[in-house]
Amino acid sequence: MNRTPAPRARLIALASGVLAATALTAPGATADDAVRPTAAQLTAAHTALARADVTGSAWYTDAATGTVVVTVDSTVDADELDALTKAATTPAGAPEINRTTGKFTKHIAGGEYILLPGGIRCLIGFNVQDSAGVKYALTAGHCTDTGDVTSLGTTVNSSFPGNDYALIRYSNQSAAEGSVYLQNGTYQDITSAGSPFIGQRITSSDPMTGVRSGTVTGLNATVNYGADGIVYGLIQSNLCSEPGSSGGPIFSGTQAMGLISGGSGNCSTGGTTFAQPVVEPLSAYGVSVF
Structure with a gap:
């Protein structure tokens, strides 16, 4: 997945010397303070993205930089992409835009279990x-x-x-066991639930695609499935999944992390997968893994 860095205000080294940071920022401020959007500005950007209502779009805020990261599937055209870019632009700069292969769909057909x-x-x-x-x-x-x-x-x-x-x-x-089947006659014991972090290695297990691994690329992502609705607060990852993977487990070692919601691409060419964080339903239903 190619990432185009979002335009950012930055210190520029000139041929005649380096322009001092103090010339660009107020006393006591840093360059990062000058370019990082406020919480209100980020909320406004997320609201504007939802109002744009572009099927096949997803977004989250990079917690480290404050940049709005927008991912679009292959169905999003140039005009829609322009609308998303405008909606997600804050006074601190434009969003990071990523395009992924395939179409965002709920992965529902052809699974097992x-x-x-x-x-x-x-x-x-x-x-x-x-x-x-x-x-x-x-x-x-x-x-x-x-x-x-x-x-x-x-x-x-x-x-x-x-x-x-x-x-x-x-x-x-008596049929329920506190483990995940690894498709090869063995099981991964699940003893707790956790909240993922950016860059964390995660694993899925699916009777069609087998055991797959990937990394968490975004948190608190919103995905627009079109007529099927919008889902909030999802994990975004480069883990592969396919139709039939819906509801499947995403875990890290013995920790439960998420339930596959949908995504794009497949396990031959790669793609993007979204997952419902598991800690939310555990809390909502008053249940725990065992």
Whole structure:
């Protein structure tokens, strides 16, 4: 993925010498202070991006630099890209714009593990339990609606769009194990849940694509799935995924990290994958991994 650095105000070394930083900033300020947008300016940029309503766009703020990072799929045309650029530009400068292959879609078809109404298949993310020891499966909210009867049991709660998570109560309580299958006869034990950080190595496990690894590239990302809705607060990564990966687990060692929501590309050419952070549904439903 090519990244074009966002225009930034910076100190310029001239042939006759270096212009002192004190000539560009107020006393006591730094160059970074002069170019970093305020929280209000970033909020305004995110609001403007949502109002632009461009299907196939996603965005987050780089916490280290304060730069708005916009990722677009192959369906976004030049005019839409221009509108996104204008919306995300702050007084500190233009956004970073990245284009990824394929189309942002909810990865819903062709998966395994959970058979849903209408013949749809998604994946179990993680098995969890409540304070009474009742066991459930966490999966993506766009896979199922509250009340749906699945191959595992009944969906007791589902949240999509806005969020992307759902809770299915196991009919057979003894079937749930606190681990992730690694597609080769072995299992990864999951003992806790965590919040990812930029650059963290993460792993997914999918019966179609196998065990894959990638890195976290963005946090608190918003993705516009078009008519299917907008989802907020997602993990953005260069981990590959394909249709059928929805709800699948993203983990780091023994820590649960997220549930695959969607993305673009595939595991042959690469792409972008978005995931629902797992700590949010754990808190919302009052459950924990085991």
